[in-house]
Amino acid sequence: MNTATAIRKQTIAKTMSEALASEMERDPSVVVLGEDIGKLGGVFGNTGGLLERFGTDRVFDTPISETGFIGAAVGMAGAGMRPVVELMFVDFFGVCMDAIYNLAAKQAYFSGGQVSCPMVLMTSVGGGYGDAGQHSQCLYATFGHLPGMKVVIPSNAHDAKGLMLAAIRDANPVVFMFHKALQGMGWLGTVAGSITDVPESDYEVPIGKAGVVREGTDITLVGLGITVHHCLAAADALSREDGVEAEVIDIRTIAPLDRETILASVRKTGRVAVVDDDYLSCGLAGEVIASIAEAGIPLASPPQRVSHPDIPIPFSPALEHAVLPNAEMTLAAARQSVGERS
Amino acid sequence: MSITNQPHRLWMYENMVKSRAFEDAIKPAYFEGKTPRFNMAKGPIPGEMHLSDGQEPCAVGVCAHLRAGDTVTATHRPHHAAIAKGVDLDRMAAEIFGRETGLSGGRGGHMHLFDASVNFACSGIIAQGMGPALGAAMAAKLRGSDAVAVAYIGEGAANQGAFHEVMNLASVWRAPLIVVIEDNGYGVSVSKASCTALSRNADRAAAYAMPGIHVAGNDPDAIYEVAGDAIARARRGEGPSLIEIETSRLEGHFMGDQEGYRPDGEKDRLKAIDPIPRYRERLLADGLDAAELAACENRAQQAVDAAFAFARGSALPDPASAFTSVFAERTPG
Structure with a gap:
């Protein structure tokens, strides 16, 4: 360096x-x-x-x-x-x-x-x-x-x-x-x-590659954009309060999706929660979990999705923040996962 | 027209004849395997088929002024424009037959013909060729080239939002773009008169501060004159033009269309004023040699026969090729 x-x-x-x-x-x-x-x-x-x-x-x-x-x-x-x-x-x-x-x-x-x-x-x-x-x-x-x-x-x-x-x-x-x-x-x-x-040098982040932004052994948290930060906050809380080490994956590229990086992590941890702030049904989180299922990776507990529910995004903060995925919801999903056996 | 021996008139005649011969060859091929019961999926040419016969003057009158470096975007009814722009006839026929030697190896079919060597493309979505044509025009302008772009649309497309967005943008940017409306009177089955607020779409050009020229008569010579002015204007950097051409669709919207929406006798009236025999008569009247016209006709027919033989003789694509060309490879630089 x-x-x-x-x-x-x-x-x-x-x-x-x-x-x-x-x-x-x-x-x-x-x-x-x-x-x-x-x-x-x-x-x-x-x-x-x-x-x-x-x-x-x-x-x-x-x-x-x-x-x-x-x-x-x-x-x-x-x-x-x-x-x-x-x-x-x-x-x-x-x-x-x-x-x-x-x-x-x-x-x-x-x-x-x-x-x-x-x-x-x-x-x-x-x-x-x-x-x-x-x-x-x-x-x-x-x-x-x-x-x-x-x-x-x-x-x-x-x-x-x-x-x-x-x-x-x-x-x-x-x-x-x-x-x-x-x-x-x-x-x-x-x-x-x-x-x-941000280095001044000319560099590319390759399209089609997800990143492991926090290493862990107990559960994989998958996010993108803002939900990466929700995952990192939840991982900190899990480590601090639960003694659970979460691995956090930043999807970075939605298409083509880097399934290999995600699958490799889930093979290691055996647990997964996917967090995205798009609508739930037919969504990205479902796609990630389907890929894990298709790969036949045995999970220690059912996979978790944290996504926006299938409703239009409401205006009032009282409504919007009740439904928009956040770090607390991510933490709750992760705790559900690590507390359960499938 | 008093001047008799202009090479562009023979070129226009030959290309109109070639386009007609091409579509006359498509007709029986399209119905192979689709009788006695019409099933669009069957036969060597599946899918919708939109023929351009009757509209050939729109193609040749404009494209006679174009070079390979100029861009044309056409519509779901693209054969006449493709032929007049110089698209490779063999590969075009093969594409329509869905063969591996087709322009895109059978990925596109008759509504999605691309030939990069002559900057030709078409789209199956109404009015949506206009944006790419504007972009090609702007690319030429930004590079300091005098190349132009032509966007062919039907009269129905003038009621699309894309038409108005691109007309405004082209004028704001003074883009070397010529928008050509082929007014064949029908959007599928709906007549222009019943769904368009004004009788002449050329009048809409005034709303975008550009010239709008209406051409009646489905006449290659008249179109040639008007297009020549608009294209020269664009090459001089004076901005876009709109040309509206009254033309006629001698067939249905697509092959198999029962055309019950047409008034009685309309098709016979249209066929009586078929622009190709009329143009032939005029050329003869203007003193062109019948033997010369016959030579044009023979060359056109031979090119079409060769293209269909090439298409039919070509293999179907390897199913694995469906997975290639989704993305282009990265080029260095």
Whole structure:
């Protein structure tokens, strides 16, 4: 390790804009499009300073026309550019899904590999701040379900940089989800653990690889985005109060899902709880548990899912925080698991 | 038209004839295995089949001005535009037959034809080719090239949100984009008159501060003139245009369509004004040699015969290939 390298603790938002700037500097084919990404620098701070630095031929403030500009990004990508597009909230995908799942995700396949689609679709996910069910969803499973796209979500700034560089350099459409509760915007609460050291060097976090972010022997806690932090908090409590050592896995890439890393951990621990803040049914947690079942891994207790129930995300904090997965629910599920025998 | 021996007129004639011959060859092939009881899944060409006969002038009048580096996105009814853009006819036929030698090895079929060598693509979703065409146009503009992009749509697509979003964006960005509406009067079974608030979609261009030109008569020469102006304008960096062409769909929405929604006698009236024989008569009247037209017709038929022989002679794809090309490999750089 280079001891001369200074520790640079920074937010995901600042890190994303820094990664974008460095990649725009390196690769002239990278352009950025979206609503409020120019002068404002992105509602969630992902594109700060890009317009001033790269000008209006590289940074496009678009009208509120998601079908139009995401469709245009598909055409740009097919023509050899590398557009990075922001869809402000994942909840807005309903107005532009054709451009995403019928055009971007099928361009390589329907062309038999003649035409690729190297584009990044950045989009915010997550609730917990009283914005209600049209601005708080996660929809991991929706995007993870559809073939032809890669889907990533960082849980911290270090990974945000590495995943962003990998996403821009990928030859395929990559949906880059970022969780609002981790973003580091002054007007949103931010989980402290998301603010990490971000090396200045050029590095990628490989797409398709999950990470073991805490080693343990007694139970595997699987999370992504903010729920990684719920898992880590629960693991600390389990260690401190129960003498139970949890292993925590950060999924990082929803598609293609790194089943091997998860299965290897569950083979070791024999217990699992999967925590995601998307809707429960037909969801990512169910997919992870199905993979464990298919692998025939014997479990010492039934697998646990902690997900948002099958209801729209409510507005009132009294309602929202009663249903939104958190560290306490994660801890309760883990205790249920370690206290039970199957 | 007074000038007689313009090479582009012969090119347009030959490509219209080639497109018609291609679709005339599809018709019996499509019904193989689908009689006596029609079953879309059966035969060497399964799935929906949308023929473009009657609409050939829209393809040739515009594409006569295009180069390989220009982009065309077409619709679920793409054969005429693909042929006029120079898509490889053998591989296109093989794709329609679902063969391994097809443009995408049988992954796409007739609604999803891609030929990167001539920048041609199409989509089965109404109006959704417009966004990618806009993107290709912007890629050309940002690189300082004078290449343009053409988005073909039907008149029904002008009532889609994507149409309005892309029209506005193209104008805001002064993109070298030409949107061509092929108005064949019907969205599947619903007539334009019954579902569109104005009689001319070209008038919608005014809402987006771009030229909107209406072309009547399904006439290749008239379309050629109008498209030439719009494409030259786009190449000069003066921005997008909308061209609305009144054309006719000589068949149903898809093969097997009973067309009960058409007024009595409409199809006969349309066939009486089939643009290809009319154009042939005009070329002869303008002094072109019948032997020259016959040579065009022979070349077109030979190309189609060769393409169908290539398709039928090609193997079906290895089922394992269904799992490839989902993702592109990463390219260095």
